[in-house]
Amino acid sequence: MGQIQLKQVTKSFGDVQVIPPLDLIIQDGEFTVFVGPSGCGKSTLLRLIAGLEDITTGHIEIDGQDATDVVPAKRGLAMVFQSYALYPHMSVRKNIAFPLRMAKLNQVEITKRVERAASVLNLTDYLDRRPGQLSGGQRQRVAIGRAIVRDPAAFLFDEPLSNLDAALRVGMRLEISELHKRLETTMVYVTHDQVEAMTMADKIVVLQAGVIEQVGTPLELYHTPRNTFVAGFIGSPKMNLMTGGEAAKHNAHTIGVRPEHIDVVESGGQWQGTVGVAEHLGSDTFFHIHNTGLAETLTVRAIGDVNLKHGDTIHLAPRVDEIHRFDADGLRIA
Amino acid sequence: MATKASRSAARFMMAPAVVLLLGWMLVPLIMTLWFSFTKYLPLRGDSIDRGLDWVGFANYSRFLSSSSFWPSVQTTLVMVGGVLLITLVLGILLAILLDQPMWGQGVVRILVIAPFFVMPTVSALVWKNMLMDPVNGIFAHLWRFFGAEPVAWLQDASLSSIIMIVSWQWLPFATLILLTAIQSLDSEQLEAAEMDGAPVLKRFWFIVLPHLARAITIVVLIQTIFLLSIFAEIFVTTGGAFGTRTLTYLIFQRVIDSQNIGLGSAGGVYAIILANIVAIFLMRIVGKNLDA
Amino acid sequence: MSRTVTKQRKMITTAAAWTIGLIIFFPIYWTILTSFKTEAQAINDPPLFFAFDWTLENYALVQERSDYMKFLWNSVIIAGGSTILGILVAIPAAWSMAFVPSKRTKDVLLWMLSTKMLPAVGVLYPISLIFVQFDLLDTRGGLVVVLMLINLPIIVWMLYTYFKEIPGEILEAARMDGATLKEEILYVLTPMAIPGIASTILLNFILAWNEAFWTLNLTAANAAPLTAFIASYSSPEGLFFAKLSAASTMAITPILILGWFSQKQLVRGLTFGAVK
Numbered sequence: 001m002g003q004i005q006l007k008q009v010t011k012s013f014g015d016v017q018v019i020p021p022l023d024l025i026i027q028d029g030e031f032t033v034f035v036g037p038s039g040c041g042k043s044t045l046l047r048l049i050a051g052l053e054d055i056t057t058g059h060i061e062i063d064g065q066d067a068t069d070v071v072p073a074k075r076g077l078a079m080v081f082q083s084y085a086l087y088p089h090m091s092v093r094k095n096i097a098f099p100l101r102m103a104k105l106n107q108v109e110i111t112k113r114v115e116r117a118a119s120v121l122n123l124t125d126y127l128d129r130r131p132g133q134l135s136g137g138q139r140q141r142v143a144i145g146r147a148i149v150r151d152p153a154a155f156l157f158d159e160p161l162s163n164l165d166a167a168l169r170v171g172m173r174l175e176i177s178e179l180h181k182r183l184e185t186t187m188v189y190v191t192h193d194q195v196e197a198m199t200m201a202d203k204i205v206v207l208q209a210g211v212i213e214q215v216g217t218p219l220e221l222y223h224t225p226r227n228t229f230v231a232g233f234i235g236s237p238k239m240n241l242m243t244g245g246e247a248a249k250h251n252a253h254t255i256g257v258r259p260e261h262i263d264v265v266e267s268g269g270q271w272q273g274t275v276g277v278a279e280h281l282g283s284d285t286f287f288h289i290h291n292t293g294l295a296e297t298l299t300v301r302a303i304g305d306v307n308l309k310h311g312d313t314i315h316l317a318p319r320v321d322e323i324h325r326f327d328a329d330g331l332r333i334a
Numbered sequence: 335m336a337t338k339a340s341r342s343a344a345r346f347m348m349a350p351a352v353v354l355l356l357g358w359m360l361v362p363l364i365m366t367l368w369f370s371f372t373k374y375l376p377l378r379g380d381s382i383d384r385g386l387d388w389v390g391f392a393n394y395s396r397f398l399s400s401s402s403f404w405p406s407v408q409t410t411l412v413m414v415g416g417v418l419l420i421t422l423v424l425g426i427l428l429a430i431l432l433d434q435p436m437w438g439q440g441v442v443r444i445l446v447i448a449p450f451f452v453m454p455t456v457s458a459l460v461w462k463n464m465l466m467d468p469v470n471g472i473f474a475h476l477w478r479f480f481g482a483e484p485v486a487w488l489q490d491a492s493l494s495s496i497i498m499i500v501s502w503q504w505l506p507f508a509t510l511i512l513l514t515a516i517q518s519l520d521s522e523q524l525e526a527a528e529m530d531g532a533p534v535l536k537r538f539w540f541i542v543l544p545h546l547a548r549a550i551t552i553v554v555l556i557q558t559i560f561l562l563s564i565f566a567e568i569f570v571t572t573g574g575a576f577g578t579r580t581l582t583y584l585i586f587q588r589v590i591d592s593q594n595i596g597l598g599s600a601g602g603v604y605a606i607i608l609a610n611i612v613a614i615f616l617m618r619i620v621g622k623n624l625d626a
Numbered sequence: 627m628s629r630t631v632t633k634q635r636k637m638i639t640t641a642a643a644w645t646i647g648l649i650i651f652f653p654i655y656w657t658i659l660t661s662f663k664t665e666a667q668a669i670n671d672p673p674l675f676f677a678f679d680w681t682l683e684n685y686a687l688v689q690e691r692s693d694y695m696k697f698l699w700n701s702v703i704i705a706g707g708s709t710i711l712g713i714l715v716a717i718p719a720a721w722s723m724a725f726v727p728s729k730r731t732k733d734v735l736l737w738m739l740s741t742k743m744l745p746a747v748g749v750l751y752p753i754s755l756i757f758v759q760f761d762l763l764d765t766r767g768g769l770v771v772v773l774m775l776i777n778l779p780i781i782v783w784m785l786y787t788y789f790k791e792i793p794g795e796i797l798e799a800a801r802m803d804g805a806t807l808k809e810e811i812l813y814v815l816t817p818m819a820i821p822g823i824a825s826t827i828l829l830n831f832i833l834a835w836n837e838a839f840w841t842l843n844l845t846a847a848n849a850a851p852l853t854a855f856i857a858s859y860s861s862p863e864g865l866f867f868a869k870l871s872a873a874s875t876m877a878i879t880p881i882l883i884l885g886w887f888s889q890k891q892l893v894r895g896l897t898f899g900a901v902k
Contacts, residue, residue, distance in 0.1 A: 073804040085799035089817040099803035344726035347718030358775040362749035436640040445647035451881045453836035470669040566838035570860040602748025609743045
């Protein structure tokens with residue numbers, strides 16, 4: 001079990017309200033990702049759920065029970081920190097056993113559970129090492145091990161992959177996803193990286209300045225962003241947003257087209273411009289295009305290797321049915 | 335990381351230290367204040383049980399008008415200032431020297447720290463007798479060897495001699511703090527300055543010295559705290575004679591030697607005021623530098 | 627990137643540093659050396675550096691005059707007791723300041739330090755009266771308490787600076803793992819801060835060992851530590867350099883040895899945790 005519900009939760013630091021009244025339900029077994037730019041309040045929100053910060057007003061319920069005034073230790077949640085927060089003076093075994101020791105379990109049960117967690121996470125060979133002797137990825141797994149041994153109601157992850165290098169990050173992303181499939185426990189995951197959000201989440205909560213901009217599945221957010229902020233934040237490279245004449249043609253204040261929804265054509269095409277930078281990745285080519293008269297820079301993704309260089313003229317054909325329209329307040333026009 | 339629970343736990347856990355120090359500060363302070371307004375001469379039969387005569391500010395004006403008051407304040411300030419100046423200047427030079435690559439750095443460091451371990455009574459006695467004795471001290475031998483007349487250090491240059499002894503005790507402390515600070519200086523900063531064409535002295539002045547500001551603050555703060563209450567060094571060398579009577583020592587004489595508690599307490603209040611002036615001044619600087 | 631240093635330059639700095647080091651150390655060296663001479667050799671002109679008859683008689687004479695072991699034991703109890711007691715009071719306080727800082731934390735810290743600036747002599751008489759009242763004069767217990775109070779601000783400050791280096795997330799992790807406050811401090815914070823705590827203990831032990839105002843003024847025969855042991859040599863008494871040296875050597879040797887064995891922690895402690 002692990003349903004978490006926030007009811008009219010607010011948080012202020014002194015006179016500054018960082019989270020205006022907010023409602024959210026995280027269903028049991030769901031992988032929920034809080035995503036947003038830095039300073040959007042996503043970590044604060046996670047720490048409110050953990051109980052590491054008091055909420056200013058409102059209620060938090062875990063499995064229907066009011067947990068607003070329950071201390072972190074008693075909420076039945078486990079947390080994986082950005083810095084892993086391993087206990088440097090304890091071996092891996094003792095690190096993983098620590099929550100069980102605090103719960104006053106007997107030694108036999110502790111050993112059994114630690115070994116089970118270690119084998120799930122491929123840590124069996126490292127049980128007697130200190131955290132300082134482990135690589136970043138292994139430390140990350142120890143932190144996860146420490147979280148899973150006690151069968152928490154939910155896991156809280158606070159940007160757990162941001163200290164890993166790019167290659168390792170992809171691997172750990174998969175491991176965490178697989179762990180979720182296997183344990184089917186509620187996970188709340190905070191990240192500023194929309195790729196992590198898109199690849200891992202059942203449900204994404206996009207936050208800006210403490211306000212929830214949109215809640216939905218990754219593909220809902222991709223296909224029907226509720227406003228220009230979500231449109232620009234989800235998807236990589238970023239959606240091209242344009243105002244002015246071109247938007248007016250579509251009866252909108254702003255229109256947006258994703259780079260992958262603009263085709264490069266030999267000639268003709270609705271738009272044209274000059275290639276600024278061409279990034280050749282082999283599988284794709286990204287063009288940053290100037291002088292289109294639409295926006296300062298237009299980003300376009302072409303499949304495969306397209307042979308256009310800096311300064312070349314490029315012809316573009318946007319897919320009309322993939323154009324998103326927004327009104328003057330930045331809200332989506334259906 | 336602050337919840338209501340952790341904040342109240344914090345207050346609870348601060349309590350013992352705060353209460354103890356508050357008691358340690360207030361109880362004797364209030365008693366001293368009380369005594370300072372009374373005639374309190376235990377040798378003439380005054381005692382708390384029989385009640386003390388209230389004399390108003392008589393003790394204060396007497397202490398202030400005593401011919402030894404201002405000289406003692408001056409002696410205190412000269413002593414503290416002198417030791418600070420010597421330990422800081424020599425400490426910076428020594429720290430820079432010890433930062434250079436050399437053989438046996440560890441041993442040299444042990445040699446340099448050693449004086450800090452020597453208890454003040456011992457170092458004062460050793461300096462007074464073995465080194466500064468005008469007849470048999472090492473300095474006397476040395477002076478005679480070069481054909482000079484030995485100096486009666488603790489009589490003719492008493493204040494400087496004590497400053498010398500105390501500086502010897504505190505130099506290790508200053509050196510170590512400054513050395514640690516120098517070692518933490520990012521060498522790329524110096525290299526950048528070198529690339530910018532700054533010569534050695536300019537690099538020291540514009541890069542090293544500002545980097546040491548915090549360490550220097552710490553040295554000044556800690557040393558001042560300890561130096562203001564210098565006692566043993568004077569007690570065993572000159573006993574306050576030959577112009578080495580600091581305010582601390584003057585009060586000690588009033589209270590212990592002449593058993594005039596009222597007068598001594600008034601002096602104590604003056605000393606507390608002086609210490610507070612220095613403290614406020616210091617805390618201002620330190621408070622600013624502590625977070626930097 | 628360290629640059630290659632010419633051998634010549636390294637030799638010059640080595641020579642300079644050793645010379646200065648030896649000059650600074652000389653008074654201690656000279657004291658230890660003199661303690662093994664006879665009184666006549668001790669004042670010989672020119673001073674004797676090697677060629678003399680080593681003797682232990684000074685140590686015997688000093689021991690005869692006052693029982694060294696008793697003073698030593700008092701020093702150990704007073705310095706050790708006050709330090710341990712101080713640490714026990716200071717750890718919770720430092721935890722609060724380092725991990726639950728408020729706007730007043732810095733003020734409290736500076737206030738604590740400022741109590742150290744109150745001139746001891748200003749409150750000597752009240753304290754002795756209180757000591758008489760509670761029968762604490764010339765007891766080790768009384769001195770343990772006084773020296774603990776004197777060093778408490780320094781202990782709190784040092785622990786505070788060491789604790790601040792420990793990431794708060796680790797303590798939060800312990801809290802999430804179900805640790806109570808006591809368990810968090812006992813099993814997580816304290817073991818992680820061991821090096822800092824060791825430095826704090828060492829430095830304050832030395833400060834308490836060498837403290838010479840309260841120990842001289844509040845003790846007589848029973849509880850007198852080594853500071854008093856040596857103070858009895860403060861008035862000149864004919865030929866006494868060798869005896870003085872022997873007594874001095876006996877008073878400082880325990881701390882010198884302790885210092886040499888724990889040099890690393892001490893150097894760290896000597897900076898009061900304030901400079902990195």
